[in-house]
Amino acid sequence: MKNKLRILTFFLCLSFISVHVNSDAVAAEGDKKETLNVLFIGNSYTARHNLAQVVKKMVEAGNPNLTFNPTTVIYGGRRLVDHWNLGSQNFVKLHQLTPEEEKQTIAGLEKDAKDPKNRYAAAALKRHRQLLKELDQEHPKWDVVILQSYRDDLKGADSLYAQYAPKFAELAKKQGARVILYETTPNTQNAKALKNPPVAAAAVMEKARAIATLAKQVDASAAPMSLAGFHCQTERPDLTLRFINDAHLNQTMAYLTACCLYAALFDRSPEGLPVDSITDIRYFDNKDRTKDRDGNPITTMFSAKDRADLQRIAWKSYQEFKALRDD
Template identity: 25%
Template sequence: MNCNHRKRICQLFLLAILLLPTSLFGQQDTLRVLFVGNSYTYFWNLPQLVTAMAESQGIPIITRQSTVGGSTLEEHWKEEKETKTRALLESGDWDYVVMNNHSLSTINTPADFDKYGKLFAELIKSKGAKPVFYMTWARKGDPSMQPTITKGYNALGKSTQSNVVPVGEIWKKSIGLKPEVDLYFPDGSHPSPEGTYLNALAFYKFLTGNATADIPHRLTRIDKDGETMYLAILMEDVADYFQDLVDSFEIKNLPYDR
């Protein structure tokens, strides 16, 4: 093979690469997501479950959390209750920072809900990440809470140009359609394992833009010793129902400027 022929082959090879669909590039880029909040986030390992769902589809997502039971975003901002959120924001190269405030904050302390949500959204953007608000749900004994919660999170998302994952509205629809599928822990506030699986589906769809139909109803991860951990074990029909439900929602990942 002469030199000119080899050169021509190389040129054609490079051209073929350039003509490949751009969607093929960056598919394996690892997303880094920090979850900030309280027990509504750490019950049944929500961040790890999102990672496991993504892994099951060959998508790399690293999740970390800064969570303290019963904490508010005000306490995270002021570094109270031994929270480490501000330090994690300084030290981490995050793509998204997902935040949930206390479950009663939109009702009992709406001014602080807005104030510290806005402060965190500004700080997160200044670090090159995208703020995301995790809309919580009504207590089991008082479904009338949901309109106030929904209004508060949507208004905060709009005022800060941040995305909102409408978990509370998904819960509302699920309970209306199939109340026998219990999303609540026995305390009537925190999520059951089924509730957390549903939440994780919503975040998987938000972060990847993909439908959830292929997510397994059993999800595992390997621990540091090489042992299998079971993060979720659902009845297959319940998982299928949740996937259909989440995929019926338009969960947008809006291209807000950072």
């Protein structure tokens, strides 16, 4: 009888240990974080306010078990056509890039860098030489590639953006990455509060339809900033979207942009995200690091109302754009 009790006790202990170990394994699996590797290709409209890092804060706040890993390839004032000439497509296909391809790109940039009018070839050459040195290292495989426009998206199907976004998108798709079109709207951002409703509704919708057609063509999502800016100007005319002393997007527009990118990344509303501040990277007179280009605090803290309105407007704009794309 005692032996039977000992045997029964032994198996009960084994069962308890097994259940405990399995529970720990399940818990560990639940705590395991996934990583989203995202490549941003753009210019100062991506660099300002450390936009990729703002998106990271929003993404990780809204998805606690997700690590957002952004990489940026940025050249000031450059468009996608310029990025192509500077070899940025190599970063899109980084996971499959060969040394021979990178050496060929470097050879072309060495010639271009001799031209004093080519301001960015030298910077690109330095970047690609470093890439060649690191090519045998492990690199992330992109989950998402974000392609920024800049004054190259104003002529519909004839625009340079419409010509080069598909080239980059094709490479991204071959790597298994999704594509997001980040449409900027420097022509419509307001530096002062509006006293009257914006009057560019027809032009905004025409551009939105053109970007939607492009997005459908390349099977992409989008951050439709002309639409978002228009809705913000209509519903919150007291808010400004650019600096007075600097033509770039201000903190408010950067927040709105990050919210639109969040929506495009997850097809989900950014409403309720706790991120409440934006800090620019350019200073007043390039001296006072506590003030932005207009002399206001370098960091904008958004009120609960402003934050809620910007998040709501971003989601509304994204949904409207999505309907245009899927029509």
